[in-house]
Amino acid sequence: xxxxxxxxxxxxxxxxxxxxxxxxxxxxxxxxxxxxxxxxxxxxxxxxxxxxxxxxxxxxxxxxxxxxxxxxxxxxxxxxxxxxxxxxxxxxxxxxxxxxxxxxxxxxxxxxxxxxxxxxxxxxxxxxxxxxxxxxxxxxxxxxxxxxxxxxxxxxxxxxxxxxxxxxxxxxxxxxxxxxxxxxxxxxxxxxxxxxxxxxxxxxxxxxxxxxxxxxxxxxxxx
Amino acid sequence: xxxxxxxxxxxxxxxxxxxxxxxxxxxxxxxxxxxxxxxxxxxxxxxxxxxxxxxxxxxxxxxxxxxxxxxxxxxxxxxxxxxxxxxxxxxxxxxxxxxxxxxxxxxxxxxxxxxxxxxxxxxxxxxxxxxxxxxxxxxxxxxxxxxxxxxxxxxxxxxxxxxxxxxxxxxxxxxxxxxxxxxxxxxxxxxxxxxxxxxxxxxxxxxxxxxxxxxxxxxxxxxxxxxxxxxxxxxxxxxxxxxxxxxxxxxxxxxxxxxxxxxxxxxxxxxxxxxxxxxxxxxxxxxxxxxxxxxxxxxxxxxxxxxxxxxxx
Numbered sequence: 093x094x095x096x097x098x099x100x101x102x103x104x105x106x107x108x109x110x111x112x113x114x115x116x117x118x119x120x121x122x123x124x125x126x127x128x129x130x131x132x133x134x135x136x137x138x139x140x141x142x143x144x145x146x147x148x149x150x151x152x153x154x155x156x157x158x159x160x161x162x163x164x165x166x167x168x169x170x171x172x173x174x175x176x177x178x179x180x181x182x183x184x185x186x187x188x189x190x191x192x193x194x195x196x197x198x199x200x201x202x203x204x205x206x207x208x209x210x211x212x213x214x215x216x217x218x219x220x221x222x223x224x225x226x227x228x229x230x231x232x233x234x235x236x237x238x239x240x241x242x243x244x245x246x247x248x249x250x251x252x253x254x255x256x257x258x259x260x261x262x263x264x265x266x267x268x269x270x271x272x273x274x275x276x277x278x279x280x281x282x283x284x285x286x287x288x289x290x291x292x293x294x295x296x297x298x299x300x301x302x303x304x305x306x307x308x309x310x311x312x313x314x315x
Numbered sequence: 316x317x318x319x320x321x322x323x324x325x326x327x328x329x330x331x332x333x334x335x336x337x338x339x340x341x342x343x344x345x346x347x348x349x350x351x352x353x354x355x356x357x358x359x360x361x362x363x364x365x366x367x368x369x370x371x372x373x374x375x376x377x378x379x380x381x382x383x384x385x386x387x388x389x390x391x392x393x394x395x396x397x398x399x400x401x402x403x404x405x406x407x408x409x410x411x412x413x414x415x416x417x418x419x420x421x422x423x424x425x426x427x428x429x430x431x432x433x434x435x436x437x438x439x440x441x442x443x444x445x446x447x448x449x450x451x452x453x454x455x456x457x458x459x460x461x462x463x464x465x466x467x468x469x470x471x472x473x474x475x476x477x478x479x480x481x482x483x484x485x486x487x488x489x490x491x492x493x494x495x496x497x498x499x500x501x502x503x504x505x506x507x508x509x510x511x512x513x514x515x516x517x518x519x520x521x522x523x524x525x526x527x528x529x530x531x532x533x534x535x536x537x538x539x540x541x542x543x544x545x546x547x548x549x550x551x552x553x554x555x556x557x558x559x560x561x562x563x564x565x566x567x568x569x570x571x572x573x574x575x576x577x578x579x580x581x582x583x584x585x586x587x588x589x590x591x592x593x594x595x596x597x598x599x600x601x602x603x604x605x606x607x608x609x610x611x612x613x614x615x616x617x618x619x620x621x622x623x624x625x626x627x628x
Contacts, residue, residue, distance in 0.1 A: 143540070163545075167539075168542065170542035175541075181537050183533065185348045194537070194538070194541055197337075197341075198538070198542050198543045198547060199542075
């Protein structure tokens with residue numbers, strides 16, 4: 093369960109990026125955060141994985157107040173959250189396999205187990221013939237799937253994605269959204285930020301619309 | 316499909332050794348994956364340490380040369396009457412008892428005459444009619460290295476004058492003072508130049524490492540975002556720093572060796588610095604070990620301080 097109580101976030105000497113955010117996302121839910129660029133979507137996502145600390149209010153994940161986490165506890169939180177970044181954040185000098193394996197190396201998995209698990213998830217995303225390629229040799233859609241594989245490979249409790257379909261064509265968008273849905277069916281809570289209304293229309297998912305750092309609309313199910 | 320070979324490290328195991336093994340293999344994989352950056356770092360460390368090592372080589376040889384000059388500090392104690400052989404033994408014993416004495420040689424009147432004649436070879440006629448009685452017997456005293464400073468020599472001479480039978484003491488007071496002034500100046504200049512050089516080396520190497528880590532800040536950020544602990548992020552980078560520092564130090568020593576044996580080995584003769592003709596000597600083992608340790612420390616501390624700026628988990 094993700095809970096935000098009266099959350100406010102201001103960057104230095106700037107107007108508030110988020111104001112008075114109250115939100116509950118139950119376990120296993122699938123939520124779209126929408127809004128124009130600068131509405132506060134990315135800031136809200138960063139608060140969920142302790143990438144930022146709110147200037148006011150509380151962010152709770154499974155009842156744990158993230159503001160009270162010590163520096164040594166933050167990594168433990170992040171291991172239970174898969175994040176797909178807007179710019180993918182793939183390491184250009186490592187292979188696809190190594191990029192995905194990072195998540196499991198951090199957990200201390202053994203070499204053989206990592207090999208099996210990474211190959212399995214890359215195969216499920218149609219990337220089994222790209223394991224030894226470096227990210228720069230992949231298309232945008234393939235890079236996005238690698239980023240998704242890295243986020244999902246340890247079966248996280250929560251999956252967060254920031255504009256995951258931003259640079260993709262329709263076919264790739266459908267592929268990516270299908271992967272999100274599969275993860276959600278397996279029990280992962282999914283939070284996707286997007287400014288693309290075509291992604292949310294007919295999605296049959298909850299949509300939360302942000303405008304100038306405030307929630308202006310929160311529908312139960314879209315479409 | 317790419318033909319690029321996957322560089323999979325040994326993966327983290329339980330326990331200290333398992334983790335250390337993983338960190339080492341990760342560090343080696345990082346070095347292979349960032350060849351250009353690693354070569355630049357090792358090259359910078361090599362050149363910086365080579366300059367420092369060359370300075371050290373010159374300094375050590377100059378100091379060695381100056382120390383050999385100080386061997387010329389000799390005190391001569393004259394007797395108005397030549398002591399009997401029994402008394403000579405007693406006198407030598409008393410002189411040796413003075414702290415700082417290294418060697419005592421008795422020169423009899425006859426021996427003094429022989430020496431004078433040999434020095435005036437070809438002009439022996441000058442000594443015609445001069446008997447050995449004219450020349451005084453003496454003790455020639457050499458001091459150990461710790462007692463060749465001007466003040467030490469003065470203190471030694473006053474102790475020497477207390478011994479009965481010694482009427483006059485000569486030790487080249489002015490030369491000793493000039494020599495000490497020169498040595499103090501030499502050490503001061505050496506310390507200043509060495510200090511500046513050490514700061515320059517530290518600055519260049521730490522900034523090079525900082526730039527290489529800056530080039531990989533995305534990797535550091537990503538590791539933090541996927542839940543890596545600080546030690547998990549830092550350890551491979553620190554090991555990389557140590558390996559680069561060690562490699563740089565070893566390369567600089569190898570280049571120093573090549574420079575020495577190819578060019579400097581006989582430079583002492585060429586420059587006329589060493590009258591003994593032994594040439595310049597190579598750095599002692601202790602100095603070589605210090606350069607190696609210095610390289611390793613530079614790599615480690617440079618990485619550690621740079622990582623602090625880029626890791627925020």
